[in-house]
Amino acid sequence: MTLQVEDFDLGSMLGDLEAMFRVLAHNKGISLEVAMAPDVPRWIRTDAQKLRQVLGNLLANAVKFTEQGGVALRVGVTTATPQEGPSGGEAGKNLLFEVEDTGPGIPKEAQKTIFSHFEQLDAGSRAGGTGLGLAIAKAYAELMGGGIEVQSSLGRGSVFRVSVPLTEGVPGKERDAGHVFRPARLRPGQDKRRILVVDDNEANREILVRLLEEAGFVVREAGDGRLACSLYEQWKPHLVLLDMIMPEMDGFGVLAHIRNADGAAAAPVIAVTASVLLSEKERVLAAGAVGFLKKPYKAEELFELVRRHLGVDFEEADTAEHAADQPARSRQAIDPDHLARLPADILSSLRSAALSLDMEALREGLGRLGPDHADVARGLLELVDGFRFEELQGLLQERDVA
DSSP: OOOOOEEEEHHHHHHHHHHHHHHHHHHHTOEEEEEEOTTSOSEEEEOHHHHHHHHHHHHHHHHHHOOSSEEEEEEEEEEOOGGGOSSOSGGGEEEEEEEEEOSSOOOHHHHTTTTSTTOOOOBTBSOSSOHHHHHHHHHHHHHTTOEEEEEEETTTEEEEEEEEEOOBOOTTSSOOGGGOOOOOOBOTTSOOOEEEEEOSOHHHHHHHHHHHHHTTOEEEEESSHHHHHHHHHHHOOSEEEEESOOSSSOHHHHHHHHHHHHGGGSOOEEEEEOOOOHHHHHHHHHTTOSEEEESSOOHHHHHHHHHHHHOOOBOOOHHHHHHHHHHHHHHHTSOHHHHHTSOHHHHHHHHHHHHTTOHHHHHHHHHTSOGGGHHHHHHHHHHHHTTOHHHHHHHHHHHHHO
């Protein structure tokens, strides 16, 4: 194995992973949260493909084995220990990725061998199908100069920690134009909608204001809670985007003021926060917010929340057409008629593995397909390696009932 080191946008990678697993988590009735600490550089330099596969494997396992509660992916910066090398990354720093779940947990004796090839666990804890993926994750983490460990107890869930040396990257090298989201615009003929942006960080406000104004909204901004309350009463916005952590009067104070002022008729408030804690999310919603926009966010997430709570309709952005074509190309590479001719037992096992997010069972099933099905196997394997489980499930289910 060799490293393919490159500069890439870590925030975009995390957003892509969250988007891939969000629907799967929602379908199981569990939460999925992703958070990047403020001191984590957006652009880093390492092997992007291997890091993505490590995190994707961990998330796939976490979602697969969690039936209640949720899964969280947190990213922070730590100081490298002597065991991690003499210097770690730049200035002796490491990136620390934590994937935490509220699943059944892993027995203590199994934690010693869980990263071994083909290791499987007894029923009642994490059952089968994790060994090879975790062995690969361990090999990739070590190849990148880091490591992986697990902390778990039965009945209380698990935390997998991956560390890699931190080296900041040069912005702009990884993403091509097809990955840049251009804000959609409001469809013509709709009433003008006023949105109040509240954040004590000027840069954060600038980003939100620009996105919303380019989309056709009328926007005003406030840099503190007291000004936000004043503008709310004078300007009567249709929607408020509210940072929860501010000096003097924080977001909770602003929420209380809005509720006291207008009660049930108050404009909807979307909380903007970097917190990944489920308890914090519940506290924000209990205080009166109608939605939760997590930093770092993607423009698509912002506009989806705005659409949902204002009832507006958007025109598709030009770039979205390119993005929408990406999965379509994989689907086009798989001949539906050929897919329907796969051996019934293999097709059934592939469908079951896709529904349970069992990557190893998927790869094993695809490996059983002979040379006559090589094109189909390659197309499906592309979806597996890209963690595009929702699309894979749809393809296999469609063929299974055809």
